Amino acid sequence: MPVTEAAVAPLIRIGEVARGAGVSVRAVRYYEQQGLLAAERSPSGQRLYAHEAVERVRFFQQMYAAGLTSRNIAELLPCIESGHTDAEQRAMLRAERERIQAKVDDLQAALDRLDHVIEVTDTHP
Amino acid sequence: MPVTEAAVAPLIRIGEVARGAGVSVRAVRYYEQQGLLAAERSPSGQRLYAHEAVERVRFFQQMYAAGLTSRNIAELLPCIESGHTDAEQRAMLRAERERIQAKVDDLQAALDRLDHVIEVTDTHP
DNA sequence: CTAAGACCTGACGTTGACGTCAGAGGCAAG
DNA sequence: CTTGCCTCTGACGTCAACGTCAGGTCTTAG
Numbered sequence: 001m002p003v004t005e006a007a008v009a010p011l012i013r014i015g016e017v018a019r020g021a022g023v024s025v026r027a028v029r030y031y032e033q034q035g036l037l038a039a040e041r042s043p044s045g046q047r048l049y050a051h052e053a054v055e056r057v058r059f060f061q062q063m064y065a066a067g068l069t070s071r072n073i074a075e076l077l078p079c080i081e082s083g084h085t086d087a088e089q090r091a092m093l094r095a096e097r098e099r100i101q102a103k104v105d106d107l108q109a110a111l112d113r114l115d116h117v118i119e120v121t122d123t124h125p
Numbered sequence: 126m127p128v129t130e131a132a133v134a135p136l137i138r139i140g141e142v143a144r145g146a147g148v149s150v151r152a153v154r155y156y157e158q159q160g161l162l163a164a165e166r167s168p169s170g171q172r173l174y175a176h177e178a179v180e181r182v183r184f185f186q187q188m189y190a191a192g193l194t195s196r197n198i199a200e201l202l203p204c205i206e207s208g209h210t211d212a213e214q215r216a217m218l219r220a221e222r223e224r225i226q227a228k229v230d231d232l233q234a235a236l237d238r239l240d241h242v243i244e245v246t247d248t249h250p
Numbered sequence: 251c252t253a254a255g256a257c258c259t260g261a262c263g264t265t266g267a268c269g270t271c272a273g274a275g276g277c278a279a280g
Numbered sequence: 281c282t283t284g285c286c287t288c289t290g291a292c293g294t295c296a297a298c299g300t301c302a303g304g305t306c307t308t309a310g
Contacts, residue, residue, distance in 0.1 A: 015256060023298095025257080030298060044306055046257055059238070065228070066235035069296070076242065085246040093243050097236065103190070104232045110191035111225050113184070117201065118218050121210040140286065148268095150287085155268060169276055171287055194266070251310100258305065269294070276287070 011040065011048035021057035031060060034070040036077065066100050136165065136173035146182035156185060159195035161202065191225050 018025045031037040032047070037056060039047035063073045075092060079085045085093070143150045156162040157172075162181060164172035188198045200217060204210045210218070 013256075026298060026300085042306090044258090046306075062231065062235050062238065064297080065231045066239075076239075079246050080242055083245060084249050090243070090246065093239065093246070097239050097243065100232055100236050100239065104229060104236065106187065106190045107225055107229045107232065110187050111222065111229065113187065114191075114201075114218065114222050114225065117205055118215070118222065120208060121204050121215065121218070124209050138287075151268060151270085169287090171276075189267080254309085256307075260302090262301085264299070271292085272290090274288080277285085279283090
């Protein structure tokens with residue numbers, strides 16, 4: 001086994017990140033602008049990402065879908081990466097959790113109402 | 126029992142509707158503009174609403190929270206009021222239902238991820 | 251070498267549900 | 281009558297997460 005070079009994880013360009021995560025190239029640039037996703041640069045200035053960037057962007061999408069803002073996501077990223085938190089961060093995490101839970105409850109209530117409408121209108125065509 | 130006049134349900138003004146439903150006066154006007162909520166007018170031009178308007182506005186809020194647009198709500202209002210639907214409307218109702226259900230699932234997934242983060246960071250302070 | 255894509259940096263446009271401000275009436279109390 | 285609060289009609293502002301366009305550079309298949 002040669003001791004020469006560890007297999008350098010091949011970096012990917014922005015288009016591949018975007019396609020992999022199912023978002024636009026513009027969106028990926030936007031995430032960088034919001035401080036969510038840093039990129040190396042090639043000598044010519046093109047952004048280069050590790051493969052994990054794809055999963056990371058998917059995570060962003062999931063959080064956006066949950067109603068978090070870029071700022072919220074930026075705040076909770078250090079918690080995830082460092083694995084430890086101070087009191088303020090824990091409070092923030094719990095607050096976001098409560099917000100989402102409340103939203104789930106709201107949606108469930110809306111769903112119930114819609115189901116009621118559907119039931120009524122289906123049995124009275 | 127006098128046969129004179131049925132107790133006229135007292136109409137309320139826009140401010141009371143807004144306070145009752147927990148939204149702004151501007152929002153109530155906006156709903157009218159979107160064709161969601163009609164109002165009588167006093168001789169001087171002020172909007173007058175029945176009490177049920179409050180509940181109706183709450184319903185709007187619930188639907189907005191579920192991610193429906195004003196247009197969506199406007200489309201499903203006739204279904205609710207008439208109590209019957211054509212095929213297209215039923216399809217629309219089901220589609221919205223699916224959208225909301227998908228959103229609930231997304232939120233639940235986000236919640237699970239957040240819970241995981243919270244758990245890890247709580248046990249590693 | 252060359253043409254087609256992919257990528258770059260600005261920078262303005264979009265969408266939805268309102269917020270906000272201006273200017274002008276209404277309306278009950280004192 | 282006037283003070284104070286509510287309401288009216290426009291009409292422009294906001295905010296977030298991008299879309300889109302312009303004009304130029306890079307990379308890669310052939």
